[in-house]
Amino acid sequence: MLTEITYHHDWDDERIADWLHGRISAALAMREGPVAVSVPGGSTPFPILENLALMDLRWERLEFWPGDDRCVHPDHEASNLGRLRNALAATDAQVIPLEEDSQPPHFALVWLGMGTDGHIASLFENTNPLPDDEQMVRRITPDPLPQDAPFDRITMTLPKFLAAEELMFVIRGETKQQLFQEAVRGQNDLPVARLLHNARASITCFTG
Numbered sequence: 663m664l665t666e667i668t669y670h671h672d673w674d675d676e677r678i679a680d681w682l683h684g685r686i687s688a689a690l691a692m693r694e695g696p697v698a699v700s701v702p703g704g705s706t707p708f709p710i711l712e713n714l715a716l717m718d719l720r721w722e723r724l725e726f727w728p729g730d731d732r733c734v735h736p737d738h739e740a741s742n743l744g745r746l747r748n749a750l751a752a753t754d755a756q757v758i759p760l761e762e763d764s765q766p767p768h769f770a771l772v773w774l775g776m777g778t779d780g781h782i783a784s785l786f787e788n789t790n791p792l793p794d795d796e797q798m799v800r801r802i803t804p805d806p807l808p809q810d811a812p813f814d815r816i817t818m819t820l821p822k823f824l825a826a827e828e829l830m831f832v833i834r835g836e837t838k839q840q841l842f843q844e845a846v847r848g849q850n851d852l853p854v855a856r857l858l859h860n861a862r863a864s865i866t867c868f869t870g
């Protein structure tokens with residue numbers, strides 16, 4: 663059975679950053695030591711993170727990981743790592759590169775986006791992501807290669823995301839929202855549906 667999803671509609675970047683601030687503060691208060699957060703790439707997350715970076719947090723205890731990345735130099739405009747570093751440059755957070763031999767930690771929060779083809783992170787339909795994948799990180803080649811970022815990718819896999827304490831999506835635009843709802847209803851078997859139907863953690867979805 664699908665975990666309940668909490669929806670928030672039409673929240674702007676600042677309000678989502680406030681919500682994130684609350685969830686990260688709660689995770690920091692619940693434990694000692696580092697708290698890890700995984701964030702998506704693409705166009706959506708960085709303005710939200712720039713808002714978050716202005717807020718008061720125990721930044722030195724936070725580790726941010728890109729949930730996926732393009733196999734390019736961090737200075738390349740398509741690099742999720744580079745954009746994440748820029749967005750959090752004013753903070754003391756650690757930003758950790760995702761590499762093929764990375765061993766990502768346990769995540770308090772996994773934030774995911776979704777492409778118009780239903781991919782999450784760099785788990786595309788052609789990569790046949792499985793919830794019991796024995797690898798936590800994979801290098802993959804999307805087929806077809808997205809025109810806006812035609813690169814090989816590094817991505818965390820479904821079991822790594824499914825092990826998070828909390829999952830969060832920001833799904834903007836009518837087409838993506840319809841696809842997401844079809845996935846929720848079990849009307850497709852896209853990567854996003856595979857995550858949703860295997861999740862045990864709470865899911866919050868910002869739409870608009």
Ligand SMILES: O=C1O[C@H](COP(=O)(O)O)[C@@H](O)[C@H](O)[C@H]1O
Pocket residue numbers: 701702703704705706707729730731742774775776777778781782783784811
């Ligand atoms: O390639 C990617 O695309 C998705 C969606 O990005 P968006 O630009 O449509 O918001 C993103 O979630 C993923 O992490 C990224 O690398």
